[in-house]
Amino acid sequence: MLLQQLVNGVTLGAVYTLLALSFSIVMGILGILNLAIAELFMIGGYLGFAVITAHLSLPVAVAAGMAGAAAISAVIEKIGYEPLRDAPLVTPMLSTLGFSIILQNIATNMWGSDPLQLPDEFLGGRIALGPVSIGELQLIVIGVTIVLVAVMAYIVQRTSMGRALRAVAENRDVARLLGVSGSRITLTAFMMSGALAGAAGVLIAIHYAAITPYVGVEIGLKAIAVMVIGGTSRIWGALLAGPLIGIAEVLTVAYGGSQIRDFVVYGFMIAILLFRPQGLLGGSGADQGQRV
Amino acid sequence: MLAIRGLGVQYGAVTAVREIDLDIREGEIVALLGANGAGKTTIARAIAGLLPFRGEISFRDQVLKPNSAEHNLRAGISLVPEGRGILARMTVEENLLMGIYCRTDRRAATADVGQMFERFPILKERRSRLASLLSGGEQQLLAIARACLSKPRLLLLDEPSLGLAPKMTDYVFSMIGNLRSEGLTIMLVEQKARQTLKFADRAYVLETGRMVISGTASELAGNAAVSEAFLGGGTKPPHHAN
Ligand SMILES: Nc1ncnc2c1ncn2[C@@H]1O[C@H](COP(=O)(O)OP(=O)(O)OP(=O)(O)O)[C@@H](O)[C@H]1O
Numbered sequence: 311m312l313l314q315q316l317v318n319g320v321t322l323g324a325v326y327t328l329l330a331l332s333f334s335i336v337m338g339i340l341g342i343l344n345l346a347i348a349e350l351f352m353i354g355g356y357l358g359f360a361v362i363t364a365h366l367s368l369p370v371a372v373a374a375g376m377a378g379a380a381a382i383s384a385v386i387e388k389i390g391y392e393p394l395r396d397a398p399l400v401t402p403m404l405s406t407l408g409f410s411i412i413l414q415n416i417a418t419n420m421w422g423s424d425p426l427q428l429p430d431e432f433l434g435g436r437i438a439l440g441p442v443s444i445g446e447l448q449l450i451v452i453g454v455t456i457v458l459v460a461v462m463a464y465i466v467q468r469t470s471m472g473r474a475l476r477a478v479a480e481n482r483d484v485a486r487l488l489g490v491s492g493s494r495i496t497l498t499a500f501m502m503s504g505a506l507a508g509a510a511g512v513l514i515a516i517h518y519a520a521i522t523p524y525v526g527v528e529i530g531l532k533a534i535a536v537m538v539i540g541g542t543s544r545i546w547g548a549l550l551a552g553p554l555i556g557i558a559e560v561l562t563v564a565y566g567g568s569q570i571r572d573f574v575v576y577g578f579m580i581a582i583l584l585f586r587p588q589g590l591l592g593g594s595g596a597d598q599g600q601r602v
Numbered sequence: 603m604l605a606i607r608g609l610g611v612q613y614g615a616v617t618a619v620r621e622i623d624l625d626i627r628e629g630e631i632v633a634l635l636g637a638n639g640a641g642k643t644t645i646a647r648a649i650a651g652l653l654p655f656r657g658e659i660s661f662r663d664q665v666l667k668p669n670s671a672e673h674n675l676r677a678g679i680s681l682v683p684e685g686r687g688i689l690a691r692m693t694v695e696e697n698l699l700m701g702i703y704c705r706t707d708r709r710a711a712t713a714d715v716g717q718m719f720e721r722f723p724i725l726k727e728r729r730s731r732l733a734s735l736l737s738g739g740e741q742q743l744l745a746i747a748r749a750c751l752s753k754p755r756l757l758l759l760d761e762p763s764l765g766l767a768p769k770m771t772d773y774v775f776s777m778i779g780n781l782r783s784e785g786l787t788i789m790l791v792e793q794k795a796r797q798t799l800k801f802a803d804r805a806y807v808l809e810t811g812r813m814v815i816s817g818t819a820s821e822l823a824g825n826a827a828v829s830e831a832f833l834g835g836g837t838k839p840p841h842h843a844n
């Protein structure tokens with residue numbers, strides 16, 4: 311049933327979009343791939359799980375996932391990025407890789423390496439819309455994503471802090487001349503990025519009704535692919551690429567078999583890198599200035 | 603207002619400027635002249651707080667720390683950098699709003715942005731346009747307007763006439779004159795020495811990282827040796843391009 315698959319694909323794509331935006335904020339401002347984001351996402355999922363199974367409401371779960379991941383992200387910035395900010399770009403990236411492995415290790419020790427399942431009582435009903443049936447939780451995933459993207463877009467495009475973020479991303483020296491503190495903006499970027507990753511983690515836990523310590527690696531890598539496909543220099547490219555990859559993946563599984571789905575997603579990413587490195591939404595190759 | 607003593611700046615092993623002494627008094631326009639690679643930009647960036655340096659820079663009885671741009675801005679020093687420093691991916695209005703980022707008097711600052719639009723109708727006309735789409739002259743205007751919005755006491759301008767047509771250069775220079783009559787103190791980095799000396803009060807001439815001559819603008823303009831050696835322009839090959 312094609313329509314049904316599209317709905318499922320968009321739900322999955324919503325999570326990819328949030329996580330890709332999370333990668334994109336740090337990438338856009340600092341030029342580094344913060345590999346720990348994948349595990350902040352996973353930790354966010356566990357935090358959300360804990361809140362839901364404690365019979366608190368979903369918004370509380372999302373807020374808890376966001377706050378927890380943002381706090382850990384701030385710690386990573388202070389310990390793993392700030393001291394290395396003048397080192398070559400690969401150095402802080404390796405440090406975030408270290409953090410991601412530590413976080414995964416903490417999660418396996420705290421929650422075990424077997425998946426946790428969300429008990430049936432929390433699953434919610436399904437709503438039939440003609441031939442398509444949408445889970446209540448699916449609607450929540452999509453709804454929360456839309457709200458968070460709108461809030462993010464407002465902050466980045468319309469507030470003084472958002473302008474400062476963009477100024478640092480475009481030209482750090484000019485931003486300093488205008489009074490923007492590079493280190494404060496960096497911390498802000500890490501925390502915003504962490505909050506989005508945490509929210510995405512809660513949403514994926516709801517979507518799959520399960521969570522494992524390895525979800526970060528699996529979904530995190532896909533979100534990086536989504537960011538690349540959307541265009542690493544155009545953070546909003548993820549809004550298009552996320553649902554697109556979500557749908558492509560779901561359709562591949564439905565009609566081609568699950569053994570080839572990663573082939574499709576990463577094949578698409580490699581094709582973009584080869585033939586359209588600025589991404590789907592990126593401008594012409596010529597305007598690809600340095601991002602940082 | 604500004605006093606520099608024994609300033610030295612190195613880029614790695616390369617010494618860009620050394621033993622620089624320079625003073626700027628309240629209300630003056632001081633010109634900093636020199637050929638390509640003489641070290642003008644280096645001095646301007648050191649004053650603005652973008653570089654580590656040796657020696658001492660004090661501003662209004664306050665000793666400035668190296669590399670402390672945000673603090674220096676809040677103390678009242680604003681630099682329009684070489685190449686204008688426009689934020690190309692932002693609109694004209696957003697660029698001006700970045701000019702008031704450092705202000706704490708939000709309401710008055712927002713009103714000042716409105717006033718800038720009244721003062722420069724061309725910017726108002728183009729307010730929602732990407733700054734990268736402005737002409738070179740309009741960008742320079744925007745850069746100076748943005749710097750003024752931080753309410754500086756000392757405005758540093760690094761080659762504001764670079765790449766502008768003669769008519770636009772005249773306009774920018776007259777704008778700088780207006781800013782001074784409004785009470786701003788200005789340090790003007792330029793290569794167009796003759797034109798600059800016409801409206802500067804005093805000038806310093808740099809050669810390969812050292813201060814060689816300083817004096818009032820009329821003294822320098824009348825000094826034949828100076829005009830020969832430093833003001834002719836184009837006698838030295840460019841050391842670098844930025
Ligand atoms: N980032 C840098 N790294 C290394 N050397 C530099 C750097 N910037 C400037 N220099 C060197 O320092 C010296 C002074 O340069 P500076 O840019 O201050 O000169 P300038 O007088 O502003 O020249 P121009 O008129 O071309 O703008 C030059 O020899 C230049 O090559």
Ligand SMILES: [Mg+2]
Pocket residue numbers: 642643644684760761
């Ligand atoms: Mg220069």
